[in-house]
Amino acid sequence: MAEKNTLDGGQMIVDYLVKNKVPYAFGLCGHGNIGFIDALYERQGDIKTISVHHESVSGFMADVYYRVSGQPTATFTSCGPGSANMPIALGNAFLDSVPFLAVTGNVPTNQFNRGAFQELYRHHQADFPSTVRAYCKRVYQPTRGEQMPLTIREAWKTMVTGRPGPVVLDVPFDIFKEDTGAETPDPRGWVENISCKPGAGPEGVEKAAKLLMEAKRPVIFVGSGCRFGEASKRLLELAEKYQIPVAASASGLGAIPAEHRLALGLVARNGIYQANKATRQADVILAMGVRFDDRTSSSWIPGYSFNIPPTKLIHVDIDPEEIGRNYPVELGLMADTTTFMGQLLHTLESYESGANAARKEWLANIDGWRKEWDEFTAPGFKDPASPINPQRAAREIDLAMPEDAIMVSDIGIHHNWLIQYCKPKRPDSLIGCMGFGPMGFGVAGVLGAKLAAPDRPCVAVVGDGAFFMHNTVLGTAVEYNIPVVWVVWNNYAYASIRGLQRGFLDGRELATDFKHPETGMPYNPDFAAMARSCGVEGVSIDRPEDLGAAIQQGIAANRPYVIDANIGAEANPGGAGIWELPGLGRSNPMFGGRHEIHGA
Template sequence: MSDTNELNGGQVIIDYLIKEKVPYVFGLCGHGNIGLIDAMHERQDDIGTISVHHESVAGFMADVYYRVSGQPTATFTSCGPGSANLPISLGNAFFDSVPFLAITGNVPTSQFNRGAFQETYRHYQADFPSTVQAYCKRVYQPTRGEQVPLMMRQAWKTMTTGRPGPVVLDVPFDIFKEAAASETPDPAAWSANISSRCGADPDGVVTAVDMLLSAEKPVIVVGQGVRYGGAADELLALAERLQIPVASSASGLGAIPVQHPLSLGLVQRGGTYQSNHACRQADVLLALGVRFDDRTSSSWIPGYSFTIPPTRLIHVDIDPEEIGRNYPVALGLMADVRTFLRQVLAELDRRGHSGEPTPASRKWLAAIDGYRAEWNAFVAPGFVDDSSPINPQRAAVEIDKALPEDAILVSDIGVHHNWLLQFCNPTRPDSLIGSMGFGPMGFGVAGVMGAKLAAPDRPCVSVCGDGAFFMHANVLGTAVEYNIPVVWVVWNNYAYGSIRGLQRGYLD
């Protein structure tokens, strides 16, 4: 190693995070990451450290911090059981397409394959990467100090480009202190100028516009691709211009304000009548960043939420693996959702489309107004039900009414989650945050602290079941220690309520 290499591996990692404007690292100390912690201490004026009481909490905080701010952060964990506590939150971020950098410690390189304390070695030396490869986009493991700058910049690029997701940087004990480089890579040169906002095939855009303009009963279905892609304004512009109603998957709620006249609300087995009924009658569906998982599709039961075919599906997603995964497409387009919507709006401009509703459009929207009125009449009694214990529907509505317009509600996993999705009225893409893919209990209990750090001036509330709260009640210590003023509303049904309901419904 050259004498000019002045920074060690830990210093390069922390300096790179600072250059990427990372405000916090979340994690827990252990003997495997003391070299990194030393580097963090040296730069404590430039980057904050949040020391939690369970590694999953660190991952959940990093996850929700990104969902609110759009800024990726990092976690730090030690070797063995320390990092083995992280895959739950890694998996949650991976399946919800949320990036954060997980910096995990490992045993010294000189002890690889010797069965050192906390080494995973029975199949391959220092084999923690095999533990997490199913729950992240990529694992990097430098075994020499000089590899740290290369892998650090590659990890960040992998994490933030294409379909975002978490990346693991697994660093052996000695590499944190080994000489690595004379300077840290400059993100402005390596990642800042990379755009993943690819547009759709121009001919495909023309075809999509043709299909939308010729449809008599079109519906737009939105997922997390709209929220994370920052496409809410473009979505609203297209929906209003063509007067197309918008249904939301659970991960798409808030992309259009739920109270907007064109919003149908939640489409899924626990969704609104107007949303499910409109989607199953649609002749053309424009799906934007939607996975069509078992919840959104109501377990793919034909005619429950969708009838594809004969409904013609235009499926747009940044990840081609999701296009046509669960339903056949009339038109599939790999594209960033915001870029695609801008292409569609530009094509409408090119054609001189006025935006005047057609007779078919007026008839379709009038029918939907009727479906909405039926639904509102059906659910209205629950909003004023005074029974005790409180009606869950009433509880969800009262929570929603109590929150100011700029509040952030982070829902945990459990039966309460379904009530919140159905009866809360998010006005922003980040008004209602939940775990939609992996579904780990404790996500909302811990994640709400990440929301508050990302938006310190906004009220942040977690609604969680008693089961989930007990799993991570240690968050109370973290909130007090770091003065993170959040509120937990515990939905106490003295049970794992969703499982109790499933047992009664499925097994009785």
């Protein structure tokens, strides 16, 4: 490292990462970031560099690394097309409130607005920041070395405080090597000593407690904001002590163990019956860390997921912009969910427990709805068909997971099956993405999960489309000996979109099937053979009874492992909610429906 007070820009960024205990930098080289890579070279004993084969992979790895460990990391990409591959991963992290620092290279400052190689200049000089403003929390672009101390500390603070999210640090080529003339800022004074987990005002907490305790049919509804840190522990204490059932959005699954009697499961267009019915019949809903998006809320059509009003909504979120966005509130509180639950538990100590007659009747009704749903869905778990019934596939995968396993799901039709039928035991047992929904999230993100939790089994369940799109991860897994398992849900189609064509467009299918041009038969590469060509173990599975054993074998192998699973493509997951596509129509509930009016 250079002498004190003579760090260049790249050295200062790396030193700041080290001071923040960042263990990895994920990225891909280019001429625009070789100065930053040189700074990483100097600190190889303090921070490990992981080189990927597509830039978006680095972002997905950083994203899931944080979801498992709670530690933000960094990515690095070059100017022009290199960094232009990052918005897909940035957008996903942005909508799911996941922080990572994206260090992007740009052209030298003395070449700004000259049309240098890979410069975006026709609207504004060195204009990569305009490309990503909609995809991240903020973009910083220092143009002198002396700006770096201020820039790096502000970028990191913006990333981790308030509602977390990714931040882009766009650095011109010469600034990586330009003297900053300063020491690296101390994170303790600029970030670590900042408290950014605000509580709600005491009057609001008291009103929330009163509403909950007076409710006859209360439900707690949670999103991703209740899965991190101490939030899940406080949630379980709140639910058990006051006997309040807990429903979840897709991002909140696992906040309490799925097999717990008070766990309702998924509320969504493809949500399960007891969850959707409870939330649409609740008289009070305490919603924490949720956005009430269209899939969760059955396109906001009353009577399927929610009936707000007359249901009274208490909405708690660290971002006030989310409160009252899609439903009117009886009470809106800007607060960190963990802090708020601590406040609420303290306030509720003056109330009697929730074990009253009305609450017992409410829970008994829910138990009855759960039994109806279980009886309705039971046949699919026994189907011996090959290709494998997707409902059974979801259950077999779930049953094969060890207690401490991490399952990372990509986006696609398989994700809808997994969130409906898997039973996550821990907050990080099932990780998915439901905001931006990019293909490749699970294919690449599982590598980040394994690096964050090297002693835990990590399994990705991914669609054939996504795996084919991002199969470069096989090389990265081999190069860095990252022992993960990929289960390729092979149904020879972009099946979730084909399902929409069949359901809303009278079966007018185009550009969704994978077929051989000569035979017309379903076509895909042999993914197991593809894996073996990369030095990864690969097996093919056709029978449902073999799927779980293959996963266990893949985990036991302790090396990168691909399972090409032949899954039936004709069945699409239904649910107790609906989804409306304006101009095309709306789906129908698979079980239950809007006729079950509020309070019935």
